[in-house]
Amino acid sequence: MWVPLLVMIIAVLNQAAPAVAALGWLVPPVDGAVLRPFLAPSSPYGPGHRGIDYDVAHGAGVRAAGAGTVSWAGSVAGDLSVTIDHGGGLRSTYSILSQIQVIQGTGVEQGQWIGRAGTDHRSGAGGLHFGVKLDGVYVDPMEYLGPVDLSASVHLAPVLDDPGSMQPTAAECVEPRPIAAKPPPPNDNVAVLVAGLSSATRGGGNSDLFNLGRGLLGYRPEDTYRFSYAGHGGRGRHRPYRATDTYGDILLAARRLRDLLAAIARRRPGADVDLIAHSQGGVVARLFLQRLAHPWVSDLPRVEHLVTLATPHTGAPIAGSLRDVRDKTLSGAPVLWGARRLVGGLPDPGGRSVEQLVPGSSLMRGLAREDIVYGTRALALTMPNDLVVPSDRAIMPEEQSHVLGPEGWNGHGAIVRSPAARGLAHAFLRGAPRVCGSPWDSWGGRAIGRAMGFAEARLGWLYGILEGRVTGPAGRLAGTLRRVVP
Numbered sequence: 001m002w003v004p005l006l007v008m009i010i011a012v013l014n015q016a017a018p019a020v021a022a023l024g025w026l027v028p029p030v031d032g033a034v035l036r037p038f039l040a041p042s043s044p045y046g047p048g049h050r051g052i053d054y055d056v057a058h059g060a061g062v063r064a065a066g067a068g069t070v071s072w073a074g075s076v077a078g079d080l081s082v083t084i085d086h087g088g089g090l091r092s093t094y095s096i097l098s099q100i101q102v103i104q105g106t107g108v109e110q111g112q113w114i115g116r117a118g119t120d121h122r123s124g125a126g127g128l129h130f131g132v133k134l135d136g137v138y139v140d141p142m143e144y145l146g147p148v149d150l151s152a153s154v155h156l157a158p159v160l161d162d163p164g165s166m167q168p169t170a171a172e173c174v175e176p177r178p179i180a181a182k183p184p185p186p187n188d189n190v191a192v193l194v195a196g197l198s199s200a201t202r203g204g205g206n207s208d209l210f211n212l213g214r215g216l217l218g219y220r221p222e223d224t225y226r227f228s229y230a231g232h233g234g235r236g237r238h239r240p241y242r243a244t245d246t247y248g249d250i251l252l253a254a255r256r257l258r259d260l261l262a263a264i265a266r267r268r269p270g271a272d273v274d275l276i277a278h279s280q281g282g283v284v285a286r287l288f289l290q291r292l293a294h295p296w297v298s299d300l301p302r303v304e305h306l307v308t309l310a311t312p313h314t315g316a317p318i319a320g321s322l323r324d325v326r327d328k329t330l331s332g333a334p335v336l337w338g339a340r341r342l343v344g345g346l347p348d349p350g351g352r353s354v355e356q357l358v359p360g361s362s363l364m365r366g367l368a369r370e371d372i373v374y375g376t377r378a379l380a381l382t383m384p385n386d387l388v389v390p391s392d393r394a395i396m397p398e399e400q401s402h403v404l405g406p407e408g409w410n411g412h413g414a415i416v417r418s419p420a421a422r423g424l425a426h427a428f429l430r431g432a433p434r435v436c437g438s439p440w441d442s443w444g445g446r447a448i449g450r451a452m453g454f455a456e457a458r459l460g461w462l463y464g465i466l467e468g469r470v471t472g473p474a475g476r477l478a479g480t481l482r483r484v485v486p
Contacts, residue, residue, distance in 0.1 A: 025146030026065040026086075027110060027295065027374035029094055029130050030117060032056035038140040050138040051093070051131030058098060058126035060117045061398040063371045064108045065092045065130070073104040082114050092141075095129040096120070111290065111371040113398075146295055146374075173436035179423040183218040186429035189272045189304055190264055191219040194227040194257065196279025196310075197247070197347050197354075201226065202240035208416040209278045209309075216422050217276070217429070225264060227281070231256050236263035246280065247351025250363060254287040258300070261288075265301045274305040274429055278416055279389065280353060282311025282380075287363070289372040306378040307425050309415045312389045313380065313396050314368065315359030317457035322349035323358065324460025329467050332460075359393070359457075371398065379428045381421050383411025384440060384448040390456065391449030400428070403445030405438060 036053040068086040075081070080097040098118035102108060120127025132141040195209045210226050229248070230241035246253075261273060275285045285306055293300060312319075325332035326349045336349055347354050356363040372378060382394035385406035395401040404421055408414030415421050424435055439445075 025295075026092065026132070026141070026144045027063065028054075028145060029062050029065050029092075030054045030056045030060055030128050032060070032128075034142075035120065035127065038138075038142065040138070040140070051095075051129050052141050053120055054117075054128045054130060055120070056117050056126055056128055058117060058119060060126065060128075061113050061371065062094055062097065062115045062117055062128060063374075064110055064112045064114050065132075066090075067108065067110045068092075069107050070102045070104050070114075073100050073102050080115070080118065084108060084114075089135040090144075091133045093129075093131040093133070095131070096127070109370060110294075111374065112369050113371060173434045174432065176420065176423055176427070176435050176438075179419065179426050183216075183426055185218045185220060185223070186426050187274070187304075187431070189223070189274045189429075190268060190301070191217070191224045191274050191276060192227060192257075192260065192264070193224065194275060194277040194281030194285055195246075196277075196281045197357075198243045199246060199278075199281075200241060200243045201228065201238065202230075202242050208413065209276070209281070212276070212416055212422065217426055225260065227257055227260060227284075229253055229256070232260050232263060234263075235267050236260050244348070247348045247353050249352045250280070250284055250287055250356050251291070253284045253353075254292055257284055257288045258292045261301055261303075262299050265299060268301070271301055272304045273301045274307070275303055276307045276309075276425070277311060278309045279311060279412065280357065282306075282308030282313065283357070283363075283367070286311075286313070286367055286372060289376055290367065290370045293373045295373055295375045303373070303376045305429050306372065306376055307428065308378070308380045308394070308396065309421060310382055310386050310389050310394055310412045311380065311396075312357055312393050314393050315361065315364045316357045316389050316393060317359060317453045318388060318459070319347075319349075319354045320358040321456055321459035321463075322347070322354065325463050326350065328460060329464050331467055332463065368397070377428075379425065381415060381424060382449075383407065383415050383418075384445045385409070386411040386415070386449075387452070388412040390453035392446040393449065393453060395446070400434065402435070402437065403440040403449075405440055 032054040034052050035055040036049060038052050039049040064084055066084070066086045068084040070082060071085040071091065072081065072083040076095070079095060080100050081093060081095045082097065082100055082102060083091055083093045085091050094115065096118040097115040099116040100114070101116070102114045108114060117126055117128045130141055132139050132144055193210050193212070199209070225236055226238045228239045228241045229245035230239045233239055264271065264273065277285045285308070289303060289306065293303065295302070322336065326336055339346055355361065358364070378396055378399040380394060380396035380399060380401040381404060382389070382391045382401070383404050383406050384391045386394065387410045389412060391403050402424060404415065404418060407418050407420070427435055
């Protein structure tokens with residue numbers, strides 16, 4: 001009796017093993033409730049539901065459930081669809097899309113954006129049909145999703161027989177409330193604080209972000225770790241760093257963040273992590289989550305939350321202008337050198353990280369192509385009067401984002417000390433309902449950011465014009481040569 005049963009189990013495992021071994025686990029293609037589960041057909045052409053339907057808003061981003069090759073990207077019976085071949089006989093299909101963002105025959109990484117959700121084929125509301133095939137046979141996609149807690153984003157929603165009675169409902173939200181001066185910890189996670197460009201912990205320096213995590217958000221000191229651009233000592237101990245350490249390769253910083261989290265996993269087994277980052281620190285965190293993390297890597301803790309403050313998620317126009325002033329004008333390099341000597345905190349325009357923060361850089365394009373690791377919830381906060389990172393650039397695509405009311409003369413530093421930002425972050429970290437948007441969240445706050453970014457992107461050109469007027473024909477000729485000759 002037991003022998004045939006054992007043989008049957010081994011056969012089933014052997015059938016699934018090649019695909020799972022080659023791929024690892026799949027991640028859900030969207031963050032939404034499962035509206036309609038898989039129902040195996042009685043025969044190859046019999047009735048059933050050959051996949052699962054997700055309840056998501058029309059136009060929501062759809063991510064690749066796993067790495068592979070796009071075997072189909074086009075229309076099927078009038079509906080846009082994408083199929084990805086993951087190897088080992090495993091394929092996934094994403095149907096009834098409103099937009100396709102990949103090309104047939106190209107490779108994709110797990111979590112890469114492949115399109116946007118369209119309309120559910122039963123309800124008429126927004127939705128996505130997700131199917132999985134193994135060796136040409138439809139299987140239940142839920143059996144191939146990774147062994148993580150999916151309750152926050154995947155659960156069965158009631159199925160109504162009358163499609164006309166199903167109406168899209170607006171996401172519930174609550175009005176923001178003041179936060180206590182010394183609030184309780186928002187959760188029982190470990191907080192990792194990642195400061196930005198030109199921050200420092202050696203010989204003094206910027207400590208605003210570190211104060212935000214340790215005291216103002218309620219995390220206990222023993223549950224708080226400060227990321228260091230200079231690397232970390234044993235058991236994740238902070239190694240003081242200088243501002244110049246923040247000008248290096250952001251990918252190297254992301255690897256050092258991974259090393260810190262690995263040390264935390266060894267020291268605090270089973271603990272989850274919240275990443276709280278300011279400015280460039282948010283790019284470091286995203287690069288780690290998108291390139292170096294995976295939801296089921298055993299030597300890393302689960303990152304439950306990511307909060308970014310004034311982070312250039314799509315680049316900082318001022319970075320490109322600094323580069324142009326240095327490289328394409330006669331006096332730009334010595335003027336910037338002198339300004340950095342006189343005014344502390346100005347970044348090195350020749351730094352590798354500054355180059356990577358220029359809009360349209362290879363690093364920025366790579367971040368835009370992929371989602372953060374599945375299982376991490378994200379919140380991006382910004383202000384319209386940010387003179388370093390315009391508010392429209394600090395919005396995290398496909399994630400919860402808020403433009404707060406302006407505070408101080410420069411929102412880039414003020415947001416770290418802002419009671420409003422602290423309240424929103426604390427509510428998000430403790431799992432409170434989504435906070436309702438303010439008037440600044442509408443087009444006005446982002447429009448100010450777009451206007452500010454337009455102006456900042458032309459500072460290099462404006463400096464060249466002024467230089468030419470001051471130095472006369474010789475200066476204009478020299479500036480022209482600097483722009484033409486690398």
